[in-house]
Amino acid sequence: MVMPTVASAAAAALHQAVSTRRLGVGSGNASAAPGGFLAGGRRPAAAGLVRARVAEAAPVAAEGSRQDAPAAPMVEIPVTCYQILGVTEKAEKDEIVKAAMELKIAGIEDGYTAEVSTFRQALLVDVRDKLLFEQDYAGSIKEKVPPRSSLHIPWSWLPAALCVLQEVGEEKLVLEIGQAALRCSDSKPYVHDILLAMALAECSIAKACFEKSKVSLGFEALARAQYLLRRKPSLEKMPLLEQIEESLEELAPACTLELLSLPQTPENSERRRGAIAALCELLRQGLDVESSCRVHDWPCFLGQVMNKLLATEIMDLLSWDTLATTRKNKRSLESQSQRVVVDFNCLYVAMLAHLAFGFSTRQTELIKKAKTICECLVASESTDLKFEESFCSYLLGEETGTTVFEKLQQLQSNGSSNSKNYGLDKKKDSSDKVTVNQSLELWLKDVALSRFADTKDCLPSLVRFLNLL
Known part of the structure; x- marks a missing residue:
């Protein structure tokens, strides 16, 4: 079976991907793959790639005479005999014979x-003989005659051809020919084998991607293989499908991280949405006390994820204020389960996301949620977030800037990293509104707004924000 190899390569890629990200090293080699994160899309086949040619039935014989059976339906596939055997067009006759023999004795x-x-055996003999004895198929390098670029075979041989092409590494051809064939009515008796050949081709693509540490591309290839196998009930009970699904589950965290690391460009938008959907499912499983999840180090994983998300994306992941409220009851099973998945740092970043986006869009409801998260963290973690809570109150018109500034000064005197360089010396006049605003705006810009790509360009003008409320 092919999948033990794929599964082991996937596990190795998963370990490497997580390890490098813990060290803060990006893969740097991910590229867009055909199709959307977790959609089953496949490559479009070229028009006319496979042309079914059904021979006409023999005319009705005269009464009392013998009638020959109708000719078998034929199909034309765009491959050379060399490609079937996995050899180059420069291959000598002994190489052709050897390649055909090795494929014949190999198990499928x-x-x-x-x-x-x-x-498959009949096809290999036929292709070998065509290359040895028919110049039309073999071509001639000396005479600059190219080999015939297509092959006519019975429809019943098509699965065998796809099987051999997959074995010799022609995965792209397998997928293109298979897709085109499935659109033809003559393929109906052979759908099981065609889909299996295509799924195995996707598994081979996945294995190659994992060996190059391209986790997301390998993940997507496995997802396409899963989709193909699920299209036919006779394939759903195969151990191959179970192995693919286990690999997908194991790879989901690393794939999510890799996809979220891609540049935020229009061509990557669909893959990013798929990654966020996968992340939501992982979080759902992680927070469900009755579910199991393959994320082994939630604080590390979720911390890396949060650093790659927009403020809006973070807010849409979970109902963070509800989560924070649940956390206050330290003895509840839900609270204890939550702490394994969502640590203080993640909730703090979620609070900043609500604060930053609420400020940039002047949505006070989001700032109220940020304040709720602060209050709950203070109650559940015994952490000093008085300044952040006071800042939210200031934006809601519930406290004065002077009061907030004094709490920022207190943080600075206590050596908090969140107040470094933002508070002014206590000898300065905290009643100076210009000075107070400048200090608070600097904290808002550096700690909250600049953290997220969708808020970093917002001007941190407190006067403008408060005047527009």
């Missing part, structure tokens, strides 16, 4: 119907 993957093995 589990799951194919019995006919595929039989027709």
